[in-house]
Amino acid sequence: MSYVAGQANRLGNRASNQDRCLVVERSEAVLLAVADGMGGHARGDLAAQAFVDTLNRQFRAHQGLEDPANFLREAFREAHRTIQRVGQAQKPPIQPMTTGVACLIQDGVAQWAHVGDSRAYLIRQGQVALRTRDHTRVAEMVESGLLTEQQARLHPLRNHVSLCLGGTEQPPPVTLGPKVYLTPGDILLLCSDGLWSAVSESRLVNTL
Numbered sequence: 001m002s003y004v005a006g007q008a009n010r011l012g013n014r015a016s017n018q019d020r021c022l023v024v025e026r027s028e029a030v031l032l033a034v035a036d037g038m039g040g041h042a043r044g045d046l047a048a049q050a051f052v053d054t055l056n057r058q059f060r061a062h063q064g065l066e067d068p069a070n071f072l073r074e075a076f077r078e079a080h081r082t083i084q085r086v087g088q089a090q091k092p093p094i095q096p097m098t099t100g101v102a103c104l105i106q107d108g109v110a111q112w113a114h115v116g117d118s119r120a121y122l123i124r125q126g127q128v129a130l131r132t133r134d135h136t137r138v139a140e141m142v143e144s145g146l147l148t149e150q151q152a153r154l155h156p157l158r159n160h161v162s163l164c165l166g167g168t169e170q171p172p173p174v175t176l177g178p179k180v181y182l183t184p185g186d187i188l189l190l191c192s193d194g195l196w197s198a199v200s201e202s203r204l205v206n207t208l
Contacts, residue, residue: 001030018037031105034191035052038096042087048100050083068109076174081171097167098116109181116161117159130177130180
C-alpha cells in the first residue's frame with residue numbers, strides 16, 4: 001500500500017493549542033488519529049495527549065488487527081480510562097475531556113471511529129464521499145430536518161458536544177464508520193472543528 005501522509009496544527013488566536021494528532025505505521029497497517037481537548041474544562045490538552053498516546057501504545061502492542069472495529073472500540077475505551085487516571089493524578093484532581101477520531105488502514109481497507117465532533121472525511125474524485133456525523137445536538141437537528149447544514153454552521157450550540165472522552169465514569173459509546181475499500185487517489189482527512197467549522201467542504205475538497 002502506497003500513501004502520503006501529512007500533519008498540520010495551528011495555534012490560531014488562542015493562548016494554548018489543545019489539539020493533538022497522530023500518524024503511526026507498522027509493516028501492514030497505518031493508524032491516524034486527531035483529538036481536540038475541550039477548552040471549557042480543565043486541561044483539555046492532557047486529555048487529548050492521553051488519547052493519542054493510548055492509541056499509539058495500543059496500536060504498537062496489539063499483535064493482531066484482524067478485527068479493526070473491535071481494536072478501535074477497545075482503544076477508545078482504554079483511552080477514556082487513561083484520561084480519567086491522568087485527571088485523578090493532578091493536584092487537585094480534575095476531569096479533562098476531549099473529542100477523538102481515529103482511522104485504521106490495512107490491506108487497502110479503512111475503518112474509522114469517533115466520539116464527539118472531531119471528523120473523518122473520505123474525499124474521492126473531487127467530492128466528499130463519506131464523513132462522520134458529529135455527536136452534537138445541532139447535528140441531530142440536521143439529521144431530523146429541523147436545521148439545514150448552513151443554519152447549523154451558525155447555530156449558537158454548534159460546538160456543544162453530547163459525547164466525549166473523559167468526564168464520565170463509564171466510557172461513551174463509540175461510533176464506528178463503515179469499512180471503506182480505498183481506491184487510488186482517495187484522500188482521508190481527520191480534523192478538529194478548528195478546521196471544518198472555519199472552512200467549507202467545497203474549499204476543503206478543492207484545496208486537497
